[in-house]
Amino acid sequence: MDIQQRDELLAFMAGHRIMTLRKQHGMSQAYLARGIVSQPTLSLLETGKHSPQPELLRLLGEKLDDSVLLTYAELTEQKNDYIDIPPDEILEALLQYTASWTAFHTNLAVQLSEYYFNLGNREHAEKLVDLAINNKLDSIHYYKACNLKGKFLLYSFDYMEAEQYLLRANHAGNLLDSKLRATVLYNLGYTYFFMDKYDLASTYCAEAVVICQQESKLFWLYAKALGLRGAIYHKVGRLDEAMSSLDDAFVMLEKFNGNLEDKFRVSMSAVDVLESQARYDEAEKYLERLRDLAPDFEGIGDTSLSVYYRILARIQFRKGLYSQAELSVSEAIGHAFNVNDDWSITWSLITVLGIYRDARKRRDAAEQILTIAEEKQLPMQGAIAAEALLELSGDSFPIEAYKAITMYRTALFRTIYLEPVAGLLPKLELKTDDKTSDDANGIESEPGGAESAAANDLGNAKSESGSRNEENQRKETGEV
Template identity: 25%
Template sequence: MRHLLGERIRHLRKLRGITQKDLAKGICTQAQVSNLERGTGNENPSSQVLYLLSERLQVDMSYLYGQYKTNYKNSTNQLEVKSVIDNLKSRRDYLSLKYVIDNELSAEKNKYISPFQKQYLYWHQAICAYHYSNDFNYAEKLINSALIMEVDQENEETHIQKIEIKVSYGLILYYEKVYDLATKLFLECIDEQKKFTSSQSKNKILPKILFNLSKCYTAQENYDKALSYCLEAIDICVENDSLYLLGDVIYQAGYNYYMLGQLEEALSHMNDALIIFNIQKNDNLVKFVKIKINELTAI
């Protein structure tokens, strides 16, 4: 038990990139941490010391005592930070997003966040690097760093986050007009997503992949294939009563119908998208779709 305890403390400490001194600060001595990690010493650590160490390592104390799976604690602060980041990303407020991420990745805070959370932050730092700083090379470097990062516990949640990171990478490649690589990446994401059965995987991740894959095929003027992926995404959204991306995908379908010369279907889908954007009070997209509809009706 003492050997297992020491192994797990050492492994978690190294994952976090903190020293024995950092881990011990305010809890015990560095020598005690060293003895714990080596499984040496005659003195058994008190439950209070182990509790405080587990808090700093952000795992349940039961994991240190031999529970098989790591159970990283999602502190209230981390959940709030994730909510803020997701909100800023959806609003495309990349300046504020950059400020939040830089603050969370500051040297002091960086010691005490889980590898899974650190991967999440690197991913969004890459998004900022591309959309705010217009630095493709740095964004690509950050994404690759996030993808190879060891997150300790492999489960559906960690695999889905990795898929989402790949989707973001594919989207950046799409913006860079590297359509063949983006298409290949999105197809790989579809195959990886099929391994999971959670509602998040099917209702949110799959429509996003299909939507972006459709955009790649549209850019390559393969409108039939682009439309087929749009219609598949629409079916998933409707089947699950989800408005997430539904307006975007319906508009995308309308555009592909237009490029295939099917004007009536194009207008029908664009009007449906307009209704959804109005419900969502997305004024920018409402204005954009109205302009497109007026252009088509003037033909």
């Protein structure tokens, strides 16, 4: 906080306190101002539009018998750029002036919102950021608020809603400083990654990486962006580049004492790449590193733990440890449900399709996936579940499964970087009144082919029944 911002905050808080105390004492502005200052000046002071002089604050503090105003008078004289005002008092003051906010109030609300979010008080954090956005002031602080709102929505796994706010923030372009610009771009890349839109994820992530390379102070964000880039590379089948980017990210996080959860996620993405290459011994070494990083997994969130157990289950399955694999899948599902993370829930249930041998359990998992995929618009997961149901149902192919495949085909038309749908989905001859969507023939894949996420799990079950060729199996990829 610079001196100007400090003076603005002092004027705002002093004005709020003067007005509150005056009303509590039953005084009119004319009575309080008498012998001290003019009534119009007092009115400006109460609304924070007039910077008070130390002597004025002392006189008002004495008349109102308030030690806080006397403290404000001392702070005004000191010209120190640090002042200690309880956040709850600032919140109370802000909420009383919502009808007449300026850019100053919006900026204050954004800073306070982030404070409460980091403190774990989501209610206050979201209330403040919503007020900042709803004021719609054309200032840099509005775009900061949009980015913060998008961040909050990402923590709630609401990727489609987060996309809208982050795109608003991105409209500010070069008006944003380097740090905020790179953060917005990273958040957009992260959002599109979990929406399975890897072309957009790659574009925004690459822009974030470039900015971070140019700004030495953004090493923490640079490491996260490298981790995201590695996960995206994995999604599109560029496995060597994925490992290189993930290793660079981990080294940077270690060097600059990065966040434990970020280290955990980057390591999990690396394990995912190694597992997809059938490099199980190396994958297990990375898993040991994870356990060393976080003994008893203290400080690791449920989403990250869901990924950990999901990948561990696949490795155990391939080593013939079937009972252990099923227990790990159960852990993965439990952690995903703990935080209502639909993305992790569906991929964990897809792992059930590949590991469990009980047809009833596999069918239940597929039906759960279809329900979530339709509600949350997760076409890839829905299509994989639909294929499983096609196998499990024989000639009786559920209409829900047909709808899921149709949704997937529609998505593929919009995201042509994926493999042709004809190579991924069965040919359908469905007896229904609904019209089928056109086949996605003619959609070209990128050089090398883009591997679709997590069909590897489904492929395990399908290989047992002989219903699918090995060339059509797909690998579930890493997460950020």
